[in-house]
Amino acid sequence: MTAPAVDGVADVPVVSLRGVRKNFGDLQVLDGIDLDVHAGEAAFVIGPSGSGKSTMLRCVNSLETYQGGQIWVGDYLVGAERKGDRWVEAAPKVTAARRADIGMVFQRFNLFPMMTALDNVVSGMRMVGGVRKQAAERRGMELLDRVGLSARAGFYPSQLSGGQQQRVAIARAIAANPRLVLFDEPTSALDPELVGEVLDVMRDLTREGMTMMVVTHEIAFALEVADSVYFIDHGVVVESGPPSQVIRDPQHARTREFLTRVRNDPHEEP
Numbered sequence: 001m002t003a004p005a006v007d008g009v010a011d012v013p014v015v016s017l018r019g020v021r022k023n024f025g026d027l028q029v030l031d032g033i034d035l036d037v038h039a040g041e042a043a044f045v046i047g048p049s050g051s052g053k054s055t056m057l058r059c060v061n062s063l064e065t066y067q068g069g070q071i072w073v074g075d076y077l078v079g080a081e082r083k084g085d086r087w088v089e090a091a092p093k094v095t096a097a098r099r100a101d102i103g104m105v106f107q108r109f110n111l112f113p114m115m116t117a118l119d120n121v122v123s124g125m126r127m128v129g130g131v132r133k134q135a136a137e138r139r140g141m142e143l144l145d146r147v148g149l150s151a152r153a154g155f156y157p158s159q160l161s162g163g164q165q166q167r168v169a170i171a172r173a174i175a176a177n178p179r180l181v182l183f184d185e186p187t188s189a190l191d192p193e194l195v196g197e198v199l200d201v202m203r204d205l206t207r208e209g210m211t212m213m214v215v216t217h218e219i220a221f222a223l224e225v226a227d228s229v230y231f232i233d234h235g236v237v238v239e240s241g242p243p244s245q246v247i248r249d250p251q252h253a254r255t256r257e258f259l260t261r262v263r264n265d266p267h268e269e270p
């Protein structure tokens with residue numbers, strides 16, 4: 001890997017992708033993605049099914065490897081660590097520590113089924129270590145309160161609705177005060193009447209200045225709360241900018257066609 005061009009420069013973005021390429025065998029999924037997310041920014045990623053949105057998020061926290069370009073998270077190159085003046089492949093423990101500093105919310109909640117809501121939230125803290133049990137549980141209760149679920153602290157995931165489970169998952173994702181939270185279609189698996197309660201929690205996080213990357217099909221929500229929107233198709237960023245531009249006044253035919261399709265049939269897989 002090559003040395004960074006901007007090493008040591010202040011005010012680097014929290015996340016920066018440069019020419020990122022990723023393939024699964026013959027399938028080119030990311031074909032040169034450029035994207036920056038700054039501190040406090042909520043960057044929304046929209047696009048058709050299969051365009052590479054989830055894969056891009058998963059590359060940022062090393063759940064997938066990438067084959068070309070560079071992904072920077074703050075001052076480190078994802079997948080690599082510095083040895084002297086060289087970058088070498090990151091050791092598994094380095095990757096694990098970095099991943100603990102990035103929260104992730106999945107489409108299907110991914111809570112531990114044998115743990116209560118509180119223990120699930122606390123598990124997000126223990127991974128970074130050093131947090132005493134009592135203090136962790138106190139903070140866990142605060143986080144559950146923040147997502148409106150302190151009364152459900154002792155419930156197991158199977159005793160919670162999908163919307164409640166996803167709110168617990170969000171509390172867990174922010175438990176370790178991560179530098180960045182990734183949301184991978186957080187409302188796609190929910191019954192329509194449960195979507196709003198999850199969006200409410202996410203809206204609060206954007207207002208609090210959480211740095212977020214959100215893959216979503218909720219276009220109206222993106223228009224309302226995003227700081228920036230990236231429209232991705234076939235593994236490339238077709239168009240990006242503020243939501244007032246990309247969603248209200250798209251410049252590219254592909255963006256317009258996608259938005260029209262989603263608006264005309266919200267039940268269609270975009």
Ligand SMILES: Nc1ncnc2c1ncn2[C@@H]1O[C@H](COP(=O)(O)OP(=O)(O)OP(=O)(O)O)[C@@H](O)[C@H]1O
Nearest residue numbers: 024027029047048049050051052053054055056185
């Ligand atoms: N582990 C994998 N192995 C092989 N192909 C994969 C793998 N993961 C994803 N793909 C393929 O990569 C392409 C992009 O998938 P990805 O999930 O990133 O798309 P997406 O834009 O998030 O779509 P959706 O909105 O449907 O979730 C798809 O064609 C998918 O089938």
